[in-house]
Amino acid sequence: MGRKWNNIKEKKASKDANTSRVYAKFGVEIYVAAKKGEPDPESNRALKVVLERAKTYNVPKAIIDRALDKAKGSGDETYxxxxxxxxxxxxxxxxxxxxxxxxxxxxxxxxxxxxxxxxxxxxxxxxxxMFEPTAVIGLEGKTLDEVMEIMLEADVDVRDIVEEDETVIVYAEPDQFNAVQEALKTAGITDFTIAELSMLAxxxxxxxxxxxxxxxxxxxxxxxxxxxxxxxxxxxxxx
Missing domain, CATH: 3.30.70.980 (YebC, transcriptional regulation domain)
Structure with missing residues (x-):
């Protein structure tokens, strides 16, 4: 699946090139996700996924808070x-x-x-x-074997785990996104290089x-x- 990860890296690098536009798009995405349910990531899976992805793009807290406050308040825009x-x-x-x-x-x-x-x-x-909906989680500081052991101990089903350029990438079904992240966080991993619900060719x-x-x-x-x-x-x- 290495070629798939390369595809995501290209997309992410392109988005990183214009941070102001990226942040504006995340503001809309967070607002829409929060309006779908409760504006609380612990009870709103869609919102939690968006917020986790926003962290990998270094979206400022002020932008996140503004979008959440808008969803909690009188924001009535329909997307x-x-x-x-x-x-x-x-x-x-x-x-x-x-x-x-x-x-x-x-x-x-x-x-x-x-x-x-x-x-x-x-x-x-x-x-x-020709594409598969896929959860993709990337991290550094752990070996492939260590991440595999974490997934086994947490009894989390994944499609594949690969290692490229000192980054370990976990591929899983979309509904396993939170389970993969929670297992890694329980093991002391809090920073992710990528956290995406993607469509992979x-x-x-x-x-x-x-x-x-x-x-x-x-x-x-x-x-x-x-x-x-x-x-x-x-x-x-x-x-």
Whole structure:
């Protein structure tokens, strides 16, 4: 699963490049998750997942608190969760998840990003069947064997545990996200390099230099959109 982890690292590095935009998107995501249930991560699983992910992006506490206070108070903004699917050059596939208060605006912006960057929109289900919803937890300071032992002792089911570049990555079913983190925290691990509920491609493709450059422009254009929260793809970037 190493190639999958590489995919996430590329996405995270891209988002890290513009922290103010990242923080604004997290503000919306936290607000929406908090409005779905209680604004308390201990009783709201969706909110807990978002907050754990926010920590790996170093989202300031002030932004988190502002979003939670808005959800607790009189905030009445309504957002819709949308998923778009499409294609890039040479068999590349893309999934775009968005939160929006204006569906027409978002649909138009996403379609334009695809069309202007060598891609095309697909119908619902045309791409997502090639991806697996997956919990991905990354950490440092422990060996693969140590993490495996922690998971066994806590009786947590995982798909795989791998080690790359001094980082141990745990892949699990989405509903095991909290169980994996709690087992690691019980073992004294409190900092995570990644904590994602992701869509991971079952198969990856590599692109030649020119189509890869075009594909990177497509991903950048999608991630730059205000309403887009997550972009997933099946391209393994070369150096």
């Amino acid at each position: 819709e969760e949308l998923r778009y699917e499409g294609f890039g050059p040479n068999g590349s596939m893309v999934i775009v998840d968005a939160l929006t208060n204006n569906v027409n605006r978002t649909a138009s912006a996403v379609r334009s990003a695809f069309n202007k960057n060598g891609g095309s929109m697909g119908v619902s289900g045309s791409v997502s069947y 079952q198969n990856f493709v590599t692109l030649d230099e020119e189509p890869q450059a075009q594909f990177e422009k497509l991903i950048d254009a999608l991630e730059d959109l205000e309403d887009v929260q997550q972009v997933y793809h099946n391209v393994e970037f070369g150096d």
